[in-house]
Amino acid sequence: MKVNGIPTRTIWSVDHGQAIGIIDQTKLPFEFKKETLRDWRQVREAIATMKVRGAPLIGIAAAWAMVLAIRDNAQDDLIHEVRSELIATRPTAVNLQWAVDHLVKKVMPLPAKDRLPVAYREAEEMTQANVLANRAIGTHGAKIIAELYAKKREPVNILTHCNAGWLATVDYGTALSAVYIAFEQGIPLHVWVDETRPREQGLLTAWELAGVGIPHTVIADNAGGHLMQHREVDAVIVGADRITAIGDVANKVGTYLKALAAKDMDVPFYVAAPSSTIDWTIQDGKHGIEIENRSGDELRFIRGLDKKGHLADIRLMDAQTNVENPAFDVTPARLVTGIITERGVCAPEFLTRLFPEGARKHARS
Numbered sequence: 560m561k562v563n564g565i566p567t568r569t570i571w572s573v574d575h576g577q578a579i580g581i582i583d584q585t586k587l588p589f590e591f592k593k594e595t596l597r598d599w600r601q602v603r604e605a606i607a608t609m610k611v612r613g614a615p616l617i618g619i620a621a622a623w624a625m626v627l628a629i630r631d632n633a634q635d636d637l638i639h640e641v642r643s644e645l646i647a648t649r650p651t652a653v654n655l656q657w658a659v660d661h662l663v664k665k666v667m668p669l670p671a672k673d674r675l676p677v678a679y680r681e682a683e684e685m686t687q688a689n690v691l692a693n694r695a696i697g698t699h700g701a702k703i704i705a706e707l708y709a710k711k712r713e714p715v716n717i718l719t720h721c722n723a724g725w726l727a728t729v730d731y732g733t734a735l736s737a738v739y740i741a742f743e744q745g746i747p748l749h750v751w752v753d754e755t756r757p758r759e760q761g762l763l764t765a766w767e768l769a770g771v772g773i774p775h776t777v778i779a780d781n782a783g784g785h786l787m788q789h790r791e792v793d794a795v796i797v798g799a800d801r802i803t804a805i806g807d808v809a810n811k812v813g814t815y816l817k818a819l820a821a822k823d824m825d826v827p828f829y830v831a832a833p834s835s836t837i838d839w840t841i842q843d844g845k846h847g848i849e850i851e852n853r854s855g856d857e858l859r860f861i862r863g864l865d866k867k868g869h870l871a872d873i874r875l876m877d878a879q880t881n882v883e884n885p886a887f888d889v890t891p892a893r894l895v896t897g898i899i900t901e902r903g904v905c906a907p908e909f910l911t912r913l914f915p916e917g918a919r920k921h922a923r924s
């Protein structure tokens with residue numbers, strides 16, 4: 560994609576894998592700041608602090624962290640240590656473990672001296688594959704929006720939660736890829752954007768949509784149900800961090816509540832994700848997916864601009880206030896209308912038909 564002629568890429572190799580370029584998403588939407596990371600520990604920190612975020616993107620970033628680590632030391636013990644540390648940064652998104660393990664599996668059979676070029680090639684291929692997958696997801700998802708428009712012949716109102724746009728992937732995004740492609744096709748649409756407490760990823764979504772001129776309205780997370788009750792939402796489209804073999808979906812906390820309201824009001828609820836987000840080894844999302852608990856300070860403070868226009872963390876409650884900050888929740892498959900993948904759209908119960916290789920992996924697990 561391009562925004563105002565500038566390519567929308569969230570991560571890039573520098574000097575043929577000697578360093579990695581990223582956008583520091585903790586500064587957006589107020590400041591667009593790029594960073595160059597030269598050591599795998601810097602990438603790990605960027606993932607942990609959400610400078611880079613979004614299930615597909617943290618997977619790709621972790622793959623590039625492995626390249627930087629292998630550049631410095633390609634020995635078995637170092638590779639296993641770095642793998643463990645990267646996977647531990649953010650446990651819910653399966654993309655991170657999938658990408659790291661995919662790369663490790665390719666390099667470990669090789670002599671240490673031959674590992675770096677293969678690691679670099681794998682990271683490059685995963686990066687490009689994510690772009691192609693997201694574009695395909697958008698093409699399939701845009702058809703859903705087109706069908707909604709054909710029925711109502713008025714602008715289609717899509718509600719989305721968190722940020723599943725190009726910022727959450729290498730490019731295009733997942734949920735927003737469908738919006739971008741439908742908009743490119745001239746389908747009139749509008750997006751309700753959940754602000755998504757506490758990290759306010761909805762402001763990233765608003766920033767993305769504003770960049771391409773897509774009509775959108777930011778709402779409080781708790782307003783979505785009301786809008787659905789008043790028939791202001793034609794479909795919900797969200798991203799995902801981990802999808803089980805039967806279609807249970809882990810996504811940003813609050814997604815489950817949107818799905819409940821959608822079910823109650825018969826609003827179609829779609830989940831858009833590449834197949835690298837599907838974890839074929841688990842069936843029951845409620846008990847099988849580790850939910851990342853993040854620092855309580857993410858609730859006690861909110862990031863914005865102070866009176867002088869400087870980026871600041873404003874305290875909302877005192878340090879003694881108890882808070883609980885689960886970063887994700889699990890939406891059961893029964894609440895999901897369809898899952899939009901690079902291979903097409905299907906109801907949760909048909910995921911194994913769309914991905915027979917996944918069904919075989921699930922049967923072995």
Ligand SMILES: CSC[C@H]1O[C@H](OP(=O)(O)O)[C@H](O)[C@@H]1O
Pocket residue numbers: 612613614615720721722723724727728732733734760797798799800810811812886
């Ligand atoms: C392309 S889906 C991205 C997915 O990841 C986000 O989580 P976070 O911002 O904490 O990395 C959110 O769950 C999105 O739906």
